[in-house]
Amino acid sequence: MEESYSSAMWGCVLGVLQCHILFPTAFFFRVLLVFYGVYQDKTMLVKYTDIDYIVFTDAARFITEGFSPYERATYRYTPLLAWLLTPNIYLTELYGKFLFVTCDVIAAYFMYKILRLQGLDASHACWYCCLWLLNPLPIIVSSRGNAEAVLVVLVLATLYCLYKGWLVMAAVLYGLSVHMKLYPITYALPIVLSLQNEKSHDDIKPMVLKSLLQPFCRLLNWRVITFGTVAAATFIALGFVFYQRTSCGTFACCLS
Numbered sequence: 001m002e003e004s005y006s007s008a009m010w011g012c013v014l015g016v017l018q019c020h021i022l023f024p025t026a027f028f029f030r031v032l033l034v035f036y037g038v039y040q041d042k043t044m045l046v047k048y049t050d051i052d053y054i055v056f057t058d059a060a061r062f063i064t065e066g067f068s069p070y071e072r073a074t075y076r077y078t079p080l081l082a083w084l085l086t087p088n089i090y091l092t093e094l095y096g097k098f099l100f101v102t103c104d105v106i107a108a109y110f111m112y113k114i115l116r117l118q119g120l121d122a123s124h125a126c127w128y129c130c131l132w133l134l135n136p137l138p139i140i141v142s143s144r145g146n147a148e149a150v151l152v153v154l155v156l157a158t159l160y161c162l163y164k165g166w167l168v169m170a171a172v173l174y175g176l177s178v179h180m181k182l183y184p185i186t187y188a189l190p191i192v193l194s195l196q197n198e199k200s201h202d203d204i205k206p207m208v209l210k211s212l213l214q215p216f217c218r219l220l221n222w223r224v225i226t227f228g229t230v231a232a233a234t235f236i237a238l239g240f241v242f243y244q245r246t247s248c249g250t251f252a253c254c255l256s
Contacts, residue, residue, distance in 0.1 A: 018122075018123060018126040018127075019112065019122065019126045019129070022126060022129065022130065022133060023105060023108065023109065023133065026105055026108070026133035026134065026139075027101065027102070027105045029139065030101035030104060030105070030139055030142060030143050031098070031101060033139065033140065033143035034094060034097045034098065034101060034143050036048065037049055037097070037143060037144065037145075038094070048144060049144055049145050050141075050144040050145045050146050052145065052146060052147070053096060053097070053144065053145025053146070055072055055074050055075050056075075056077075056081060056082065056085050056088070056096060056145070056147065057085065057088045057089070057093060057096065058072045058075070059071075059072045059075040059077075059081075059082035059085075060082045060083075060085040060086045060088050060089055061088075061089050062082075063079070063082050063083060063086055064086055064089045064090070069082035077147070077180075077181075078179055078180055078181075078238075078242065079242040080179065080180065080238065080242060081147060081150075081180070084096075084099070084150075085099075096145060096147075097142075097143060097144075097145050099150075100142045100143075100145060100146065100147060100149045100150065101142045101143055101149070103142070103149035103150050103152070103153045104138055104139070104142040104149040104152075105133070106153050107132065107149060107152040107153045107156050108129045108132045108133045110153065110156035110157055110159070110160050111128070111129050111132060111156060112125050112126065112129050113160055114156070114159055114160055114163060115128055115129075117160075117163045117164070118163075150180065151177055151180050151181055151184070154173055154174075154176055154177035154180065154184075155174075155177050155184055155187065157173050158170050158173040158174045158177060158191075161173060162191065162194060162195075167195075167223060167226055167227055167230075168226070168230055170227065171226070171227045171228075171229075171230035171231040171234065172230060172231070172234050174187075174191070174227075174231045174234075175230065175231040175232065175233070175234025175235040175238070176234060176235075176238065178231070178235050179234070179235050179238040179239065191227070192219055192224050192227075192228075193219075195221070195223040195224050195227060196219065196221070196224075
């Protein structure tokens with residue numbers, strides 16, 4: 001008994017030490033690639049920086065000048081992203097890349113926390129995180145200036161909050177993630193199914209089970225309704241706020 005306890009404690013300590021080495025190392029390599037990208041962009045015909053990153057920066061520049069980000073012809077994202085990248089104009093054009101690689105590592109941290117909540121020990125959870133942190137695909141994608149890492153963080157943060165039981169916070173994050181890009185709405189059904197309370201279905205009569213509407217009615221409980229209401233309100237509020245700011249900014253610039 002004591003041996004199993006001590007081995008478990010040792011595994012936990014080893015896992016924590018591994019994470020303290022793994023996460024900073026992964027972040028360092030991403031930052032290194034960001035600076036390498038500057039060199040390749042200046043010296044090689046094929047650019048390292050993602051073309052979308054240039055579009056993001058141009059949209060942010062329009063915002064700082066009082067225009068709509070959609071003045072940039074190929075900008076098709078939420079104005080929130082352009083607002084987040086205004087430091088590209090005020091500070092340095094590398095700011096957005098640093099933001100994205102940071103989000104990439106934070107995403108792995110949420111993976112680690114979720115795995116721990118699922119019962120994995122620290123060592124095994126850390127090894128699974130290696131599949132993301134040391135994977136060349138997310139490393140290169142984020143360091144080139146692709147904004148997908150922001151969305152990954154929002155989705156994983158939503159899952160983490162659901163695991164912790166923070167329903168309202170999870171709904172806000174989910175509404176924000178759908179605002180950033182629409183495809184996380186495909187996760188709605190799994191989330192609804194995860195919010196089911198099996199005990200509430202024990203007393204359902206057999207005749208009711210045969211009803212065509214029963215599979216849909218049983219999905220609705222106070223947790224699902226709360227999550228859906230808060231997520232929808234967040235999505236609508238963000239859309240309204242940024243629509244107002246974008247349209248008013250464009251109107252003001254036309255008058256001037």
